[in-house]
Amino acid sequence: MHDVNYHHHHELNQHEFLGCCKDCRRSLEIIKPHIMAFARKIKEYDDAALRALHPDDLYRLFLILDDLAHMDAGEHLAGLILDEPEIKETLPMIRGYYDTFFSIHEVHLAEKLLQTSAPWATLKSFPLYPRYEALVKNQIELNKLKRGSRLAFIGCGPVPSSIILLNHLAGIRAVGLDISRDSVALSRQVVRRLGLEKEIEIVHGDETLLTEMDWDTILVAAMAMPKKRIFGNLRRIMQEKGKTDARVFYRTYTGMRAILHAPVTDDEIEGFTIVGRFFPMGRVNNTVVVAKLEE
Template identity: 40%
Template structure:
């Protein structure tokens, strides 16, 4: 058991584990805390209208600060110290909301740019986050090599994951999104990238899965509300079992772990009632999400 006490650094009380170098760890924690607070100061006045008025480059530049903080390589214990800090904890819901708005706006802006390009693949490959998607999809396919049809919940207007799965791995995909505008954009993207034979996009929520044929489901990191989605997905899987479907379904969701919990709500364990985790692929380097695989208990 660790012996712990609080130490004062710049007027703030940090918990300290005796086995760690006192000054170095404390200063690091205090610096990160300050950076999070300073970032929030920059974005708290940005409502939806003001954010929408920014260019794609301006949006990306602003939130790259949050991205850098989210990819700091800290152990779980130090991460929890930061997220349990009362001030940081109080800011998280607002940061999550604005990150979600940023992601949606930036994705739409990027979608419009790509739809205007004669060479969409060339444009997509120059996108700075493209290597992250490529790495995550490669890890997914290695873990589920027998998937033939993937249903993706929360595909968004630019379904990069589905485009890569269809083009690089020949996997048939169904993109599902509850936002009609995102569905319209995604449908145009699929046609623009020439993948109509591999990908189809439908408007709806997770309930649409009961009317579709699939052998794998992936849930986007920003899909919401996750508790309801997991509950309904579990009911559908049990119904499939009762019908005697022989082929088991592969279930995967994208989670935010470590310092990446600064970007969006992590999945809570109580949401996974009735499921058991079979494998996790931790986010490394610049990848945002940990891939978590499930099966029904």
């Protein structure tokens, strides 16, 4: 039996580990055992074991990693920690777990929304809802999105929280795209359950479908992959459609949050120029970046 109440979760003291610490090596020595212990813990769980967990246990396991991602480390110290050879070797496994957690978590949420008699209340009571809301508010603030404009969301997943909240908070109409037929089927049901089917369309396919669609702005999900192909296609489509002034939002991971997922690189967004960044506050994981085509 797996014990998700992992004791290191309680031993990691935020005050021991300061972003402006003069002795970065000492800070590395403090944080490294916690990362390595989590890596050993997660090694016990294959995909089937994670999917077999009760949602509450799955979430508790996620919070252990989440605490590591939200240590108050500056960019230099975070880079030192994540480049340490033993830690670096564990990152693919840790990041793979993070991706798997979210794929399972979103299906759990979709199923709850489809079963409840109060879908909006259920959505807002979900533990990660405040993060989604804060992330979307950051995005609205960053680019002053106009009510009634149309946004294309690449990699919307089974619960397209971003476009649900963009519509709810700012009146943004949207089309969500996903390459998973199962995700698309669930997403369509969730949108209908929330009464947003006139505002949000869900389509099966990748970013190449944007050639045939009407949109003003593009949002690329943090887990939509591979980024290099996506941005290469977006560059071509934007040029062909004459939308060279359109903005592309994407989400990436900075500082210690990069333990969760590999950051988007300059090579992956070749042909685009970054025109704005909004770094996460509190428990939000994603940095929101705005890019436009290079002139």
